[in-house]
Amino acid sequence: MPTAISTRPVAIDEVDTRYLETLLGYNARRVSLAVIEVFLQRMADYKLRPVDFSVASLIVHNPGITSRQLCSTLGLLPPNLVGLINALEKRGLIRKRPHPTDGRASGLHATAAGISLMKEAEVAATSLEAEVATRLTATERVTLVRLLKKVYL
Amino acid sequence: MPTAISTRPVAIDEVDTRYLETLLGYNARRVSLAVIEVFLQRMADYKLRPVDFSVASLIVHNPGITSRQLCSTLGLLPPNLVGLINALEKRGLIRKRPHPTDGRASGLHATAAGISLMKEAEVAATSLEAEVATRLTATERVTLVRLLKKVYL
């Protein structure tokens, strides 16, 4: 028999989050925020926020990539990328060059300084992630990333 | 031997995302956004955005919970919860009642209408998640949620 519903108002001492914790979206968001929190701290040295980092990393690994390709890859909107790209260029981390076949577009290239910075930043990012996921074994971490990719890729 | 670096500018036909895809934060964020996208569509019927849903669900499952407890549980800031709570109250989904022991706080309670709506909304949320994670087996989904919780809990 279920317990009778209390008629007297009662203070909650421990919050029951069991339903929310069954949800993939809830848990994915919590992990995302947990990583971002540490990311912002550690990557402040490089003056790179998560999106800056993703964009710069893609430029390093894809010399000549266009803004349009960055947008569709990362799910960004073109107007929101303009300032970001210009800021990276102003810092001397990337350079716009004429696109070889499309006169409307620019090919984005990392400078030597950009490549150097991102080499360090990527090591730092990978390292801080290991720190955040410290409760997971190496195998569990690989499994987690594999399953996450399987959801959206 | 590695291939020599091309001196001629070349257009990128397929974007290499392999580095980013090794990152837990990147993948968690992508999954989070993928779920939110479908969530916003499906839950528009209930006029519940992700945070509204989380708050209302916690109130249903924790009658008498305070704003302060909602904030610390969900990682929200008190000022940002005020309007949200008032909107739910205005819609007749929740009610503020005096807190039994703390005169500063209010105990939040779902109304019959709120309980009814959230019963449907939770079914819809669970259902849409299964849809988003359709590429995962039931076992994989359980594993994914377990590993995500292990990261931040």
Added chain:
DNA sequence: TATTGTTATACTCTATAACTATA
């Protein structure tokens, strides 16, 4: 003195409309 809830406000992030130059 510390905490709950609130107001006002600022900052960041994301989204929409419209324009230009080129395809």
Added chain:
DNA sequence: TATAGTTATAGAGTATAACAATA
């Protein structure tokens, strides 16, 4: 006619400071 990039702007989300009421 469609697309890449841009500008301007609007909206949503998140953050800080300061206050009244109560602990």
